[in-house]
Amino acid sequence: MKTYLPGFSWKRRGVGAIVLGVLLLWCLGPLWWQFVTSVKTNAEITGLPVTYWPRQWTIEHYVELFARRPFARFLWNSFFISACATALCLAVSAPAAYAFARLKPRGGPVVVALLVGVAFFPTIAFFFPLYEVVRSVGLTNHPLSLIIPYAAFNLPIGILFLAAFFRTIPREIDEAGVIDGLSHVGILWRLILPLSGPGLATTGILVFIASWNEFLLALTFLPRMEAQTVTVAIASLSGGSLFELPWGLIGAAIIISVAPLLVLVAFLQRRIVDGLTAGTTAN
Amino acid sequence: MKRIAGWIIAIALALTGCGDPSSSPADETVVLSVLMEPDGRGAWRALFDRFEEEHPGVRVNLVEGPASTDTREDLYVNALLSGSGDFDLVYADVIWVPKFAAAGWLEDLRDYWDEWDSFVPASVEGGTYKGGIYRVPTQLNGGLLYYRKDLLEEIGADPPQTFAEMAAISKTLQAAGRWGYVWQGKQYEGLVCNYLEILRGFGGFWIDPETEKIGLNSPAAVDALAFLCDAVGTISPPGVTTYAEEDSRLLFQSGGAVFLRNWPYVYKLMAVEESPMFENVGIAPMPANPGGESAATLGGAGFAIVKSSPVKNVAWALIEFVASPESVRFMNEKIGLQPARRNFYEESTDPMQQALYEVLQRTTPRPPIPQYAQASDILQRRLSAAITGQMSPADALAAATRETELLLGRHRIPNPHASANE
């Protein structure tokens, strides 16, 4: 908390409040607007003047959402795929992170460079050959077609953050394990991992969110409606009428689809921010 | 506790791993899946219900798609390319057939029956590719000029024969709240259809299917585009560059325009909706200048069978039903779908239908090449740039020509496997 102008002043408090207000408005404004739209009646949505608080509340859009489209199914698809991808990613990242943090293998930097390369390149660079493979093994519309790529694309986050976290665990623990005759795998499994709850949780959440939000692969690999993730399903909401998009419905869809993520963020914001910033500054 | 969790996970995995949750192995029902346009009035559903009554044990799964043809095409491509067997039939727009056939996704229907002669030839032509017939047409579309009979009578004018005449009449009759000529200028397939008619009217052509020569940089093509560009803001509302079929129809129907270029469905819809405008509307072919010909862009959808479908015979039964004279009459009544069957027009006593038939017999197809989607995107993009004032007509068409030449392989190196274009 190192500010460099010490002291209390009303002016600074005032400016501070304004800054905070602007930030909150910026970050939360659009989402708030979606919420307001989702509880307004259609008449009010397409009426003038624009109202920023509903004159009349309604839950018809939320009801219609689940009635017209299998939205519960979309949410489940997203959850299932993201959860499996996260589990797989963590399972693969933890050993690798341990190797980096403790064993420092030769040629490690090459692997790090590879991981960083994967993180930096946009998905479009990888999608088509993956699509070819998915097609040829008949995995289109199957969750596995996304679970494996998601786990892979999130390995940079997984490995680098977990490695940073492992480095904060005192070496004495490892040494105690060695004295007890454990192999490195044993040390990892029995000593390090049980202590890594926070690190695993943080990293897991980041991977979960990234998987939930992914669009391009989900759009291409899961075209069948019942298989779609919620992110893709929203993007293809069509009105049924010829030219007006159903804004109330869309607002409701957006709120429902991001609600789980917001819950995660609310509970674990501290962890996430610490993890994010630690991961980047540790490089 | 852990045990139960484990079972739950295992079951969930099994459920999701099983793929399509809507199929039940114990069921004997045959399900036919097809992606359709929005079925707001429930007409298609009603038609399919009739089929189900006549064929117990068959269920037609109507998947309602978005209004945009391009988007539905992409949905079909995605499903067919992935080989997932999601659809048994394709409700195919005429321009999709070369692409889908070249990709090997459609069943050749030529030998399935010999009723091809009962249809307007152009509509069957539109479903052919390299000698095979892949689509049974259920709708015949051609671009028409709708005009306000009452307004033209007031100034004693006949429906315009040339573009200059149309512009002159527009300028005379334009008033506050009423424009002259309204059309579809949004950047989508409709824009290409509109332009094609003007292009033919000026005596030009787009791509010759035999020689693959590109006619976009001819003086006629530039003049045609210039006509449209000049129209925006003078005889056409500035917003016309964002209009699709419905926007333009609604403007015309509410009295906002003298001339409307649109598809035949507008006429029937006005009757069905009991629009007050109905009495005052006339139909005419699109104008043409000397040296050009009046053109109606061939459009319309039909049904094709997915080659890899396990229930092709049942799918064919559905097609026979949907394309029968009774069914097409039903769809015409309900949503103004213009049939492709000849006897519908030949036996009609409705003067409007006879006028329509005049036009529909002389339709102009869009280039029946497999790469049509890309050729259309190229043209749409450049046309839109010109009519929104970002490029001059000449520059826009020059760019379109270059890109289309590139597409059709003008720079190609010799290909050892002789392909479609050689």
Added chain:
Amino acid sequence: MNRNLAWTAWALLAPALILVLGVAVYPVVRTLVLSFFTQNLSTNLEPVFSGLYNYQRLLADGHFWETVIRTLIFTGFAVGSELVLGLAAALAVHHSPFGRGLARTAALVPWVLPTAALGLGWIWIFNDQFGVVNDLLIHAGMLSKPIAWLGRPDTAFTALVLADVWKTTPFITLLLLAGLQTIPVQLYEAASIDGASRWQRFVQITLPMLQPTIFVAVLFRALQSFGIFDLVYVMTGGGPGGATETVAIYTYRNFMRYLDFGYGAALLVAGAGVLSVLTGGIWLVLGRSNGGDR
């Protein structure tokens, strides 16, 4: 390190390596190979070897290069704005006496939400008749008539930049905030004793100390921004008039709509080439540590 240890290390790394090789490295190699084949509708979707044909076509493809330039311009505006705004926000929060925790939570929200879902929301916000942007601008007196944001090429482009900036500025703010907190207070105290002005302290202490963080942030964002797909696909689809068609959209279209696989692969290779040049440029400007000429 001894043999045994090396073995263990590599065994622990193996699953990750396999996954990366399979999912990331294989596609890159395969794309390169595919670019030397013609596989499209004129070959009935069969691959036919064609050597450098796709690259010849690519070089003459004016539309592709237009797309590249357009995407670079988008990247420039977006990343530039994010950096400036992010830095300003980070400084403001850093010096603010309270609310840091709340700010950090709020800053996560844009980053956490799926771009594609919010993309639809942005369409509504930029709607010409009922959109918030037009409403606010008109009420503030800055606009007399509503603008059809997504209907005009220039305003659609702006709307896209705004939507992208909205999402990623908070993320940059968080990164820079963390970087600011590592700068020792003593440096500033010493400088103000020497009589340095606020601005001088900023330029000579803050910026250089933040340089590594800025470099990583800009590089990461620039590469992601160049490949932007979700937001454009949902918000504008590349329109109007192709004014917002980015490289990724055009490439995706070549694969999934035109079914021109070999050419699409060549486009990806070309795109990667442009990305490398971009990376080199950013490294030259931001990556090298200054000698410290003060």
